[in-house]
Amino acid sequence: MVIVKDERMSRKRTYLMCPPERFTVAYAINPWMDTSAPVDAELALKQWQLLRETLTGLGHTVHVLPAEDGLPDMVYAANGAFTVDRTAFGARFRYPQRALEADAHRAFYAEQGWAYVEPTEINEGEGDFAYLPEAYGGMILAGHGFRTEAVAHSHAQEALGRPVISLQLVDPRFYHLDVALAALDDKTITYYPGAFSAGSQRVLAQLFPDALVADEADALAFGLNLVSDGRNVVLNAEATGLAAKLASAGYLPVPVELSELKKGGGSVKCCVAELRP
Template identity: 70%
Template sequence: MNHSDRLPRNRTYLMCSPDHFTVEYAINPWMDTTAPVDATLAFRQWEMLRTTLADLGHTVHVLNGVPGLPDMVYAANGAFSVDGKVYGARFKFPQRAAEADAHQLFYASGEWSFASPGHVNEGEGDFAYLPEAYGGMVLAGYGFRTDPAAHAEAQEVLGRPVISLKLVDPAFYHLDTALAALDDRHIAYYPDAFSPASQRVLAQLFPDAVIADRHDAEAFGLNLVSDGRHVVLNTEAVAMGDKVRAAGYLPVHVELTELKRGGGSVKCAVAELRPGVLKAGEALGA
């Protein structure tokens, strides 16, 4: 299929401004506290990402950063929403714990049904939703951050089947560094980031997936955001851009060198907000 034949779907996103972004601790293999962050460049690159998404026709909400929470710019980790239901985050590391409260306050200001988690999970960092795959499926990662018990909890909260996938390479510590939704039913992923059993599960469920290699994954080429036609990914991920183009999508590259210093890229910085669809005669908040 050619990219001109693919229809984008308007999305609603949440981002957090990098007002306080720096690398002052190391909780993943990409973080180096001895390499200073260029705060001005980080903000300029983040703003280009926000503008790119808006120019593609999407709605982008922005959370203000909180002093003392340098990783809050990675907004995808703060919660996971499906059909107006929100499963909150509970971070593994204490340095990020307060981010969950800031995200909960955001959802409290809207028409969302929010569930506080009982188990460690890091939001969309370890959850991906495919609304047209097998009637609506959640793929969920574990192995480094999210407790696998959170998968069953998320299934009860969201009412969607959750497929657990074990991550085995510490360089790809979140699901969103190793797997991405290209549209509502198709994915791209790097097989060696997963256990052999999880690789078999993915191959069975998604035989037509775009397969990335280690170079693609290390370039954070799978840490992307797609609206079903446009695939937004960082400028370093040239080869991954070629692969999604060959699969019929249109790559849109943005430079995010500074955010990579903290172990994230496009997807880490963007949470998708999925409000519920009202049925006939149903009122908001009912």
């Protein structure tokens, strides 16, 4: 008897992005940022536009949040909030250089008529939260250790009414959850174990025995900072090893080049917030 693997199914998504019109590396707040390395602003914008076109070409809707003066990291739109059921759990940034980004995101959700939860603790939005709608009735994986405070996880659980699993990040190179772990579909994840504490590694192995486990090379290539619709996986072009693993697992890798935006410590996912109605 021949067993045929179920075909991966894509699902239309809605995203929020912000163009890198003010992007530069003016300060260093993560290990990837080097203020002495110049940014090619024109190339950064072209790469961002290609990412946006890639997502719309896959059939997804992309809203654009206008860039604002004095906020060079605003291109990393995933950090501004985390959404579930048309409710935005707002961000409160760790570093003052990014604090005003939260106001721009709050205004966007108000304009769209979404409920908005004002944060009381430091958290950096979808940078440290991942959602799996089908896992255990709707599960939130939440990172802490560098940017988001662990106490924010319980606030998110109360505000969004979904179980939250706290995961401790221990490697400063992987300062946000979204550079160490990603949802591939509504119940499946990929992650790099070395980014997490020993206890968190055990939790992930228990909850997700069928996860696609990435290695350090995959993670350092920003491969886990990806966006997936359940079939098409948009990821950094440098992450060739992870792309091969994804293809073997039945996903369709869609590589994009984001060399300039990597200089700020982010790649595909950092630039893309998912809007979950």
